[in-house]
Amino acid sequence: MGTLDHFRAAFEALPEAARTAARRAALDAFLAEGLPSTALEDWRYTDLAPLAALPPDALGPDASASTDDAPSTFVDGLDALNRAFAAGGLDRTIDANTRLDAPLRPTARAHQRHRLHLARGSEATLILNTSGDAPFQTVFADITLDAGARLHLIRLNDAGSDAHRITRLRLGIARDANIDMVCVDLGGRLSRHELHVDLAEPGAGVTLNGLYAPTGNGHVDNHIWIEHRAPHCTSRLAFRGIARDKARAVFDGLVRVHPHAQKTDSEQRVANLILSPTAEINAKPELEIHADDVKCTHGATFGQLDEQALFYLRTRGVPEALARTLLTCTFAHDVLQHIRPEDVRARVTQRLLRQMPGGDEMRALQMEGLRMDAQS
Structure with missing residues (x-):
């Protein structure tokens, strides 16, 4: 059975009430388009062929969930795939000048499939979590901010070692509005995350901090497009990658400055640690500039842990595994410190420690520190 046959079988296995006309139209569009091929430049490092090995019952949605039967124009095959199987999602508008205290x-x-609209001057936190052991999951979201709105957005992927994840987020940001986003990938067998940011009006801004740390045979691919369409917009992107074992990571970030987007201020930095000779990271930050009065920088670095720092720790009695964990956590901390709320940051930090050779010793030290603080 080929890949597309798998998806057709999964659709036909849904209850009759779930096989709506809109969903079937989406399925037909997906079958006609198919999955992206590695022959495409944006997919050259990520092959979705492993989806063919998944059984039909691993592809479909929760049959008890509500369905979205609204008509839609499909962007491509993956968009149609998500529309065919999406079962429930956030559909909300935050009223003007309203601040949500709870995420x-x-x-x-x-x-x-989510839709979130922040009206003028509103503020909220959104946590999109694709963790868990579900074999296959797709999450698509359209998020728009009106003038002066603020959003703290967290995307977490701590999926099981056999999980497959595809996400696509579209962010539209109006005048003087801002999105502060943190992306974290610590699990999954095959993950592809796309982020499309449209800085549509003067003063719009986006700050992106990301950490990808695949292990085992995991593969994670982050593709980001930031469109500066108006003057006086700001973008800051800082991603950090850590790869060990036979893991592979891909990062591709494009900042495009459109004509008339003068006074653009953009910075893109990607730093990577490769901790095993069999691990691989492909990172490509890009700039495409069509305006002449801009301030744009970008760069990528690759390396290993600092041997002098390791030697310093070892000479002070720190075991090698713990020393490596300390340095790796310090490298990741630049991203993790941006996660709010604190309980989410703590959970992500503990998960990162669990996949490190010296993680148990590190957690023991943390617990001892908390005990001493409680006694003082």
């Missing part, structure tokens, strides 16, 4: 946490479904 928005959409209910986890096998396939999700």
